[in-house]
Amino acid sequence: MAVKDDKLLQAQPTSGPRHVAIIMDGNGRWAQARGRPRLFGHHAGARRVREIVSACPELGVDYLTIFAFSTENWKRTQTEVAGLMALFRRYIMKEMQEFVKENVRVRFIGDRLRLDKQLSILMDETETLTAHCTGINLTIALNYGGRDEVSRATKRLAQDVAAGRLDPENVDEETLPKYLDTCVLPDPDLVIRTSGEARISNFLLWQSAYSEYEFIDTLWPDFTRQVFSDLLSNYGSRDRRFGAATA
Template sequence: MADSEEAMAEEISLGAPGDRPRPCHVAIIMDGNGRWATMRGRPRLFGHHAGARRVREIVEACPDLGVKYLTIFGFSTENWKRTQIEVAGLMSLFRSYIRKEARALRDRNVRVRFIGDRPGLDEKLQALMDELEEMTAECTGTNLTIALNYGGRDEVARATKRLAEDVASGRLLPENVDEETLPRYLDTYVLPDPDLVIRTSGEARISNFLLWQSAYAEYEFIDTLWPDFTREVFAGVLANFGKRDRRFGGAKG
């Protein structure tokens, strides 16, 4: 791990404006695009395009709201079960988003990373992901992580396989494996754990998202559909986070 990435992984102070604490790392399950479109008599992909535009607004809001790390759930390992038309449309949208937003992300000093099982994606999309990561590698502002072809169980399984390979080769001793070891093999090894996980659209489940990393995250399930998740809604959720008493298993006081 590079020294600069180690420094970012260790940066856990809230450092946000205002009197109430704000989360340093926010993860969002962006749900409700399809329903938003259906309510307007439009195809589901219309909603996904509206959701992609909303991503830009939320990323731009992060510096003013004190959010240093933002992780968004773009496409899960289970989303392949959707219709071929919707999946193909989503893959096209991801390619288009990267092409259109790459320069703007770099100009806004946004560092972009992707997590998930990359070999399961098409080669053109993988190449664009690599290019965007390289283009923004020196950016020092908001850290945007996009989960594509991602599943929490799949991530833990892949991490465990790599850990087992290191044990088998003698690079890691079994007696040295503890709960601090596995995170070094996860896709998110250079990131702090999320402080807050938001799910839009009224659904109250975590959908296999950041299972290990969110062990002590606060959760906020809101009714707002993702295309309607404005900067103001985001700010309100962050303000609610500041009212919570985070004890991490300890007793109050």
């Protein structure tokens, strides 16, 4: 899956982001601009994921988190939602062995209760099959919403307090992350949103408190390895102070 590209290697930032999260937006508009149904764009977007995952090791990215389907996306037409669920099933089945070959560790975040049983089983199988992989960590947000994640985490935290497993006096800002879906992941250094929209759409609300953001006009199916590389280079030139003053 990975292809060496000297131009990309030369463009690799000297202090690039370890964890990049991407809001993959614009599939439907990309398809409609070509006179095709929205699902055509989603299929094109799925193919683009493969390219970006393969570019990560060359560009120094250890963790990639992609926003595939939000808790709000159920509001779309029944036809589009059904098509997306079928696409997710086919994508996972097709890529599962490829992930293992390329040493990609796959995780899923989000509420699985509303997803169909076959898809949930495939997600579990993929996580198990790639658990030994030590290369890039790919996290797929599926039926995910930041507020929903925090709500579910808070509920689990409250249950531990009620059961006496957690002293409420010891609860601080380091406690809640241990209950989030992303508890084993570092916070994203860089969040990218494609398609020209300048909002975060309920994605990684807690985790992205100090993330850098890039809002770009490129539609997701047109998001190439070179566009990705350029954004990583931009990140390397930023001064991240985390609230501290400059000298």
